[in-house]
């Protein structure tokens with residue numbers, strides 16, 4: 001199979017709400033275009049309220065009012081089976097859910113029913129898409145658990161009887177049991193402590209590589225991206241402002257906002273003060289004209305307040321939306337600070 005598995009073009013999704021008798025549009029996803037390759041882990045980063053979850057809700061075909069897709073398109077190519085999650089019918093989505101497209105959500109308890117044993121949840125998720133029953137079905141599930149280094153006994157457990165890390169491993173098990181082509185993961189490890197987080201991430205990476213699946217992976221934690229993602233897209237105020245291979249983004253970012261995110265990472269032994277970013281992210285109901293980052297940008301010039309910078313190539317598979325992309329310098333020098341140690345080859 002050739003070509004990207006997901007192509008997003010000019011996607012716009014707004015929350016259309018009525019507040020104090022006034023009609024408001026919160027432009028959570030505003031003109032986003034990107035492509036994800038087969039077998040690729042694509043990380044989405046950005047601070048709170050930048051639109052990450054809204055974007056992946058649209059991509060997961062989970063758009064519900066007041067969020068509405070108001071422009072653009074998204075298209076998955078599952079080996080000849082093309083589907084647009086913004087326009088597909090319920091029946092079309094049901095046909096691809098779990099088998100082709102699966103979803104690992106924030107906090108395992110949102111998928112695990114507290115009053116059902118894990119085996120029942122597996123049955124609800126997997127039996128129909130796998131088309132297996134009896135011993136063949138049981139063998140497949142047990143083999144899968146074994147692969148995830150989960151004991152068979154979890155099947156008899158209720159969610160509350162498992163630790164947070166174990167529950168998240170079960171969630172990954174559910175999301176991968178039908179060997180999907182594409183997985184969407186929204187902050188899958190945020191609620192876990194660092195040691196368990198590492199274990200869950202390495203499990204997710206192993207399963208993804210074994211299956212050759214693609215993942216779009218959302219977290220605000222840049223150090224998780226450093227260890228997980230092949231490529232990263234940086235979102236600021238509803239827009240994709242930079243995108244590139246992980247190492248490139250960490251060492252040669254071409255957007256001042258990315259440079260700030262990278263410089264904010266703690267580095268052992270480096271006691272230099274972290275450069276602070278002035279101001280707050282804008283309201284997406286009334287974003288500033290021009291580049292949305294310009295009111296906080298240390299490099300802003302008059303043009304930035306007037307014209308929206310397009311997302312343009314600045315290197316190999318590297319795009320930036322900044323009028324001053326050429327002038328962006330890393331705020332901390334990788335190597336000197338040990339920062340590159342976080343980025344795996």
Ligand SMILES: Nc1ncnc2c1ncn2[C@@H]1O[C@H](COP(=O)(O)OP(=O)(O)OP(=O)(O)O)[C@@H](O)[C@H]1O
Nearest residue numbers: 015026028047048049050051052053054055066284
């Ligand atoms: N139901 C809603 N109605 C109105 N606005 C909403 C709604 N849900 C989210 N928003 C707004 O949409 C914008 C994007 O929110 P979103 O949750 O997508 O951001 P995020 O980057 O995922 O944030 P976080 O990291 O905190 O989850 C924010 O301004 C948020 O306030």
